[in-house]
Amino acid sequence: MTQKLLEIKxxxxxxxxxxxxxxxxxxxxxNAGETHAIMGPNGAGKxxxxxxxxxxxxxxxTGGEMLFEGQNLCTLKPEERAALGIFLSMQSPIEIPGVTxxxxxxxxxxxxxxxxxxxELDAAEFLKLLRTAAKEFDVSTDMLKREIxxxxxxxxxxxxxxxxxxxxQPKLAILDEADSGLDIDALKIVANGVNQWHNQNNSxxxxxxxxxxxxxxxxxxxxxxSDGHIVKTGDMALAEELETSxxxxxxxxxx
Amino acid sequence: xSLLKQDISLFGDNIPWFEGLREKARKAFERIGLPTAKTExxxxxxxxxxxxxxxxxxxxxxxxxxxxxxxSKLPFAAVELKYCNGKLTHIAHDLPCxxxxxxxxxATEDGEIKPYLNKSFDMEEFPFAALNTAFLDEGLxxxxxxxxxxxxxxxxxxxxxxxxNRLCNIRNIIVIEKGAKATLIEDFDGESDxxxxxxxxxxxxxxxxxxxxxxxxxxxxxxxxxxxxxxxQVKSGGKYESLIAHGECALARTESCVRLxxxxxxxxxxxxxxxxxxxxxDITTNIRHLAPHTDSDQLxxxxxxxxxxxxxxxxxxxxxxxxQTTGYQLHRALVLSDGAEVDCKxxxxxxxxxxxxxxxxxxxxxxxxxxFYMQARGIPLAEARQxxxxxxxxxxxxxxxxxxxxxxxxGRL
Ligand SMILES: Nc1ncnc2c1ncn2[C@@H]1O[C@H](COP(=O)(O)OP(=O)(O)O)[C@@H](O)[C@H]1O
Ligand SMILES: [Mg+2]
Numbered sequence: 001m002t003q004k005l006l007e008i009k010x011x012x013x014x015x016x017x018x019x020x021x022x023x024x025x026x027x028x029x030x031n032a033g034e035t036h037a038i039m040g041p042n043g044a045g046k047x048x049x050x051x052x053x054x055x056x057x058x059x060x061x062t063g064g065e066m067l068f069e070g071q072n073l074c075t076l077k078p079e080e081r082a083a084l085g086i087f088l089s090m091q092s093p094i095e096i097p098g099v100t101x102x103x104x105x106x107x108x109x110x111x112x113x114x115x116x117x118x119x120e121l122d123a124a125e126f127l128k129l130l131r132t133a134a135k136e137f138d139v140s141t142d143m144l145k146r147e148i149x150x151x152x153x154x155x156x157x158x159x160x161x162x163x164x165x166x167x168x169q170p171k172l173a174i175l176d177e178a179d180s181g182l183d184i185d186a187l188k189i190v191a192n193g194v195n196q197w198h199n200q201n202n203s204x205x206x207x208x209x210x211x212x213x214x215x216x217x218x219x220x221x222x223x224x225x226s227d228g229h230i231v232k233t234g235d236m237a238l239a240e241e242l243e244t245s246x247x248x249x250x251x252x253x254x255x
Numbered sequence: 256x257s258l259l260k261q262d263i264s265l266f267g268d269n270i271p272w273f274e275g276l277r278e279k280a281r282k283a284f285e286r287i288g289l290p291t292a293k294t295e296x297x298x299x300x301x302x303x304x305x306x307x308x309x310x311x312x313x314x315x316x317x318x319x320x321x322x323x324x325x326x327s328k329l330p331f332a333a334v335e336l337k338y339c340n341g342k343l344t345h346i347a348h349d350l351p352c353x354x355x356x357x358x359x360x361x362a363t364e365d366g367e368i369k370p371y372l373n374k375s376f377d378m379e380e381f382p383f384a385a386l387n388t389a390f391l392d393e394g395l396x397x398x399x400x401x402x403x404x405x406x407x408x409x410x411x412x413x414x415x416x417x418x419x420n421r422l423c424n425i426r427n428i429i430v431i432e433k434g435a436k437a438t439l440i441e442d443f444d445g446e447s448d449x450x451x452x453x454x455x456x457x458x459x460x461x462x463x464x465x466x467x468x469x470x471x472x473x474x475x476x477x478x479x480x481x482x483x484x485x486x487x488q489v490k491s492g493g494k495y496e497s498l499i500a501h502g503e504c505a506l507a508r509t510e511s512c513v514r515l516x517x518x519x520x521x522x523x524x525x526x527x528x529x530x531x532x533x534x535x536x537d538i539t540t541n542i543r544h545l546a547p548h549t550d551s552d553q554l555x556x557x558x559x560x561x562x563x564x565x566x567x568x569x570x571x572x573x574x575x576x577x578x579q580t581t582g583y584q585l586h587r588a589l590v591l592s593d594g595a596e597v598d599c600k601x602x603x604x605x606x607x608x609x610x611x612x613x614x615x616x617x618x619x620x621x622x623x624x625x626x627f628y629m630q631a632r633g634i635p636l637a638e639a640r641q642x643x644x645x646x647x648x649x650x651x652x653x654x655x656x657x658x659x660x661x662x663x664x665x666g667r668l
Pocket of ligand 2 (some may be wrong): 046047048091176
């Protein structure tokens with residue numbers, strides 16, 4: 001029996017301030033255990049979709065609906081969506097001067113635990129959890145003491161995002177260009193981390209331009225996203241086709 | 256001038272030089288009067304008319320059982336000194352070697368205080384210091400003798416009970432002799448419904464090669480008025496390192512005037528303020544480089560919410576022969592509401608040519624991208640804001656050498 005995790009129905013959304021529409025009638029259903037990949041040209045609105053799902057206030061939903069385990073997402077704050085199990089690995093993770101990585105992660109883990117009525121971890125318990133995870137993602141103690149993302153290289157930032165995925169154990173992970181700027185070793189660490197977390201009960205939405213990551217995290221579905229909605233859905237073969245012929249066959253102008 | 260009309264008797268009217276000084280101060284205060292909105296040095300934080308015509312000097316001796324100081328139990332060892340309702344009520348016993356602590360009246364009676372009292376500033380320039388001098392009666396004379404390295408801070412706690420609207424004039428003279436090192440912590444608080452006007456003057460003399468770390472924390476009743484003047488003089492190779500932490504108060508002004516009188520003297524005057532009601536915080540500095548090779552550095556950061564107001568006035572003066580001198584100053588404020596206001600007035604007066612000087616000021620809101628990132632990691636918005644505010648102010652607290660003291664200073668903001 002397949003279980004619907006995320007259901008997006010006829011979603012329209014745009015920039016809150018200007019009212020500019022970016023997402024135009026998008027439909028997407030992600031069942032538990034599935035991996036979906038979204039590919040599409042720059043500026044198509046892929047990152048916007050990830051922000052609309054996670055509730056960033058710069059964007060406004062103008063139509064349709066988003067359900068997460070049957071619950072309406074639109075009325076929930078970003079922190080509530082996160083605590084329910086939606087994780088976004090950002091295309092450009094944010095630097096926060098003055099807040100150490102370790103401190104940031106502790107606040108995050110405990111906030112999610114608190115929301116889910118789990119006891120918060122004390123300093124020692126948290127440190128134990130963190131050390132294990134850090135080792136797995138090749139993150140040094142020194143890096144944990146540094147301010148979160150400040151002065152991190154592109155690869156370090158992405159590894160840190162996946163470390164957070166592993167700590168928070170969400171039900172749905174959205175990875176927005178998690179592979180950009182990674183060398184082969186870092187790509188392996190990221191892909192292994194994702195695969196280790198992924199199981200029958202959780203799901204993945206991967207936004208990427210590259211086959212490398214998809215070859216390591218095998219998607220069940222590949223969607224082509226253009227002009228605010230999904231124009232074609234296929235499997236890994238579709239991604240391979242895009243690698244050779246690009247998006248031109250699927251853009252509005254050529255239809 | 257109603258403030259001067261206090262029907263009280265002060266100690267020492269039989270000591271001619273002392274009574275003479277008070278008389279001179281009364282005349283000076285009568286002449287210059289209270290600052291108004293038109294007084295340049297006070298234009299952002301002048302007192303409302305009625306704030307200052309009611310407070311009275313409290314003559315009743317304070318019977319303090321010590322419990323009023325319990326709330327401020329320290330997480331570190333210190334030489335503890337306490338003022339309650341403006342009266343000195345406690346001096347630590349068993350003082351470490353090399354520290355002399357005497358009540359003001361005692362050091363006045365035998366004349367020991369004479370070389371220091373009112374010797375570091377000109378009353379004509381500082382109306383509240385003139386007022387303080389006119390009512391000289393209470394205070395401390397503290398000397399750290401040459402070469403003494405104090406291994407625990409000197410802690411001055413000032414507490415105010417509710418009751419009458421009190422005017423408290425306190426004078427502390429602090430002398431750090433040649434090569435000595437000490438930490439002085441001042442802590443101000445009061446019962447939430449207390450009304451008072453604290454008028455504090457500290458005269459601080461940092462000797463050759465001596466170091467004073469001076470930290471102040473103030474978080475008071477919403478009807479409280481607080482004016483403090485640190486008049487500091489630093490000799491050759493001496494260091495004055497300070498941090499002023501302002502919390503709630505109707506009006507709190509700390510003015511630090513530091514005179515670097517000899518070569519290689521240096522000063523750090525840092526500050527933080529955090530207010531969320533309708534109070535005013537004013538940090539005013541005046542660093543006077545009077546000799547070559549002198550250095551000063553100032554970092555002041557504030558967070559304002561509600562209808563609070565933050566004022567920073569920073570003056571750096573570099574005298575003609577104070578060559579090869581550095582003077583840096585930076586003021587930054589987070590303004591979290593439309594009702595809050597920040598006023599910043601930097602002033603550089605540079606008469607030497609071979610100097611490095613800079614000042615800067617910024618103000619803005621919390622970063623929306625940072626807040627969303629934290630929310631996307633499950634951290635509730637209010638908590639995320641708190642984390643960012645603490646991180647913002649932390650940059651200043653990091654300048655405090657002793658981390659236990661730094662943590663404690665943060666505690667009340
Ligand atoms: N906060 C914003 N304010 C204004 N325009 C935005 C904002 N976010 C995205 N856009 C615009 O929306 C479009 C889609 O952007 P984005 O979602 O980042 O595309 P993609 O991730 O597919 O490259 C672009 O034209 C971009 O400039
Ligand atoms: Mg993008």
